[in-house]
Amino acid sequence: MTRTTKLLAALAATTCLVAPAMAANVPDGATLADDQSFTYRILDEFTSPDPQIVEDVSGSEIVRDLFEGLINQDADGNPVPGVATEWSSNEDFTEWTFTLRDNAVWSDGEPVTAHDFVYAWKRLVDPATASPYAWFGELMSLDNASAIIAGEAEVDDLGVEAVDDHTLVARLSAPLPHFYMMMSHASTFPAPQWVIEEHGDQWTRPGNIVTNGAYILTEHVPQERSVREKSETYWDAENTVIETVTALVINDENQALTRFMAGELDRTEVPIGQFPRLEEEYPDTAISIPTLCTYYYNFNLRDNGPEATHDERVRQALSYAIDRDVIVNQVLQAGQTPAYVFAPVGMANMDTPNVEYENWTQAERDARAVELLAEAGYGPDGESLQLGILYNTSDAHRQLATVVGQMWEQKLGVQTTLENMEWNTFLDSRENGDFDVSRGGWCADYNDPSTFLDLFQTTSGYNDAKYSNTDVDAMLNEAKGLEDAADINRQIEEIVAVEMPIIPVYHYANAYMLNPQIQDWPVNNLEANWYSKDLYKIAE
Structure with a gap:
């Protein structure tokens, strides 16, 4: 057995042959509902249904229905065939080959070919596209991606090739076992x-839109709703049961709950603090699912950011003063866990970081926070400190920012102003550095700590704090090529926990009210990826 074969076997079949269709698996004896629709609530208008432009969770959920990539995930988060039926790498993981199925077609009847992926990947890194996820091409280590994004090489120099209609080859600038x-x-x-x-x-x-996924977009009313309907041209349409999927934009969590209880929604998020009551009253409907996501606050480390938070001691003090146990146990109350590091503990390829303040009592954290702030010249005997907390429209975000602001004021004398913006304006302000402190949420793009830690790369498109550490940059680059980067990942978390460019607050649990008629929700997928094609609705 070659080295590649051994490792790929250990990586849950990196070389993967055709598997059974991962669409709705309706058991014998189940009675399907006549109405095979799924309607759910989203908080904000999603950024785009364009795969190379979308940048938010809600939009990605929609894009996963409209388009299909090379690889999907099953209910447990394992990779399964999408458009690709098998994939393999060379010995040092610098070249990957994907074999595409011959029965995949677009909704206009055109065949899906390797050329469509080449076009998309070039489009992703092309500066003319202005993709907010262009950096993902760099993260993939595609040959020349960095130079193309920087305008120093031509798009056609990207390390991807369609050998023929059904063979895609990716060439990487560095080994990447989890590519x-x-x-x-x-x-x-x-x-x-x-x-x-x-x-x-x-x-x-x-x-206008043409898609290759299980659904086609048939209606989109911005700030109101989007509707996608089953595509009869999808290669596994006969196993797709849900026919219509509707996402409704409802900014108010409590209003969404009211509409769920009235039968207008099949899924909605549980309003902050209400999960214990709802779980007791509706045990078959209220669910909480741990997921690989982290809620955090960015400091603005640009030149226009507050002078005070350029001081590491101030950033540490503000982090230490947040009582994460109070937030998860008394405010959120839905299965979330305190976060002292960025990447959720338990991810693959991660050793547990040694973060000193995690092991202190909250009283010890508070005392040290007061000392640090005083050392930096702020507090009761120094300069007053005023900070704005930027967040996007949501009652949950508002409540959390209020609690954090109260903790800072009561313990440190810091005055805070809450700054609320609608989603797209918020994204622009955060990206442009128009904030003092801003909320952030990051969910794993794949089950490896690099999907979190790469946000600390100086050039990362989602390094909203604009943190820069040359040692961290070098360690991130080194980790990419290692089969086992757990030790380096741990070291990065330990550095970040001291320099504190962000404040990790909690690791998510998705708390939903889910219509019990909806079956096969992927509760074991820690990345929280779901596909409407895998669901079905049983009769009441």
Whole structure:
């Protein structure tokens, strides 16, 4: 057995042959509902249905229905065939080959080919596209991706090739053993070149859009709803049961709960603090699912950021003063866990970091916070400190920012101002550095700590704090090529826990009210990736 074969076997079949269709698996004897629809609530208008433009969780959920990448995930988060039926790498993981199925077609009847992936990946890193996820091409270590993004090389120099219609080859600038795991990310999905060239930036509108996934977008009313309907051209359409999927934009969590209870929604998030009551009253409906996501606050480390928070001691003090146990046990109350590091503990390829303040009592953290702030010249005997906390519209975000602000004021004398913005304006302000402190949430793009830790790379597109540490940059680059990077990942977390460019607050649990008629929700997928094609609705 070769080295590659051994490792790939250990990585849960990196070389994967055709598997049974991962669509709805309706058991014998189940009675399906006549109405095979699924309606759910999203907090904000999603960024885009374009695979190379989308940058938010809600939008990615929609894109996973509309488009299909090389690899999907099963209910447990394991990689399974999508458009690709098998994949393999060379000995040093610098070249990956994907064999595409011959029965995949676009919704206009055109075959899905390797050329569609080449076009999409080049489009991702092309500066003309202005993709917010262009950096993902760098993260994939595609040859010349960095130079293309920087405008120093031509798009056609990207390390991806269609050998023929059904063979895609990716060439990497560095070894990347988990490359195949990244293929379930929306930014790697194919794009229909002929449609984009015909319609330009209007190509994603209903009536124009052409997709290769299990669904087609039939209606989109911004800030209100989007509707996707089953695509009869999808290669596994006969095993897709849910026919219509509707995402409704409802900014208010309590209003969404009321509409769920009235039967208007099949799924909605549980409002903050209400899970214990709802779980007791509706045990078959209220569910909490741990997931690989972290809620955090960014400090603005740009030149225009507050002078005070450029001081590491101030950042540490503000972090220590947040009582994470109070937040998860008294405010959220839905299975979340305190976060003292960025990547959720338990991810693959991660040793547990030694973070000193995690082991202190809250009283010890508070006392040290007061000392640090005083050492930096702030507090009762120094300069007053005022900070704005930026967050996007949500009652949960508002409540959490209020609690954090109260903790800072009561313990440290820090005055805070809450700054609320709608989603897209919030994204622009955070990206442009128009904030003092801003909320952030990050969910794993694949099950490896690098999906979190790469946000600390100086050049990362989602390094909203604009943190820069040359040692961390070098360690991140080194970790990419290692089969076992657990030790380096641990060291990075330990450095970040001292320099504190962000404040990790808690690791998520997704608390939902889910219609019991909806079956096969992937509760064991820690990345919280779900596909409407895998669901079905039983009769009441």
